[in-house]
């Protein structure tokens with residue numbers, strides 16, 4: 001296993017966003033982190049990315065505390081835009097290269113092409129769907145070991161979603177792990193190995209997607225509806 005968390009808690013003043021979760025994530029698998037708005041998915045990803053400190057509990061990546069070493073190996077794509085309005089698509093690449101040693105410029109060019117973006121486009125002129133694609137391209141151009149993508153399909157039209165899902169799948173290798181949050185469970189169901197259902201900061205259900213389907217006689221989409229109805 002690569003990511004291990006035990007009794008992880010995050011409180012924002014009186015609000016408990018993550019309420020004592022424990023689970024492990026195995027290398028080389030694709031995980032869906034599922035749950036409605038406010039269930040704690042983003043908070044968990046931010047803790048694993050080293051952007052938010054847990055209130056209590058432990059979390060390690062390959063035995064290391066979350067910190068500078070793990071940040072070099074974990075690529076996190078937040079729901080918020082990370083680039084400034086004045087930047088062009090090319091500037092975003094340079095900005096990323098300055099921050100991350102594992103950033104592969106050639107791969108970025110390929111991904112920008114694939115997403116039908118142009119290096120000269122100004123980020124402030126991009127539609128929300130194109131800005132979402134830019135975030136994905138920049139994140140997947142890193143040669144990370146663990147990619148955590150928070151709502152990568154948000155704002156992306158139904159035609160482009162397949163392309164994004166295929167691009168995400170290309171990143172999946174034996175030594176690469178993916179953790180993807182999404183409300184669009186249909187799209188994720190096709191590609192995931194494991195599902196983690198989060199409810200009110202707790203794990204409501206988790207397991208290998210195929211085991212869950214067999215055990216409950218339901219698809220992941222149906223389980224989602226049942227858990228959150």
Ligand SMILES: Nc1ncnc2c1ncn2[C@@H]1O[C@H](COP(=O)(O)OP(=O)(O)OP(=O)(O)O)[C@@H](O)[C@H]1O
Pocket residue numbers: 012015016017035036037038039040041042043044
């Ligand atoms: N900085 C913060 N200050 C106060 N409360 C916060 C903060 N960040 C998150 N919360 C609260 O913690 C809870 C979990 O939020 P979080 O963003 O982790 O959920 P989520 O499952 O990612 O939801 P969404 O799908 O809407 O992004 C929510 O009730 C939210 O209001």
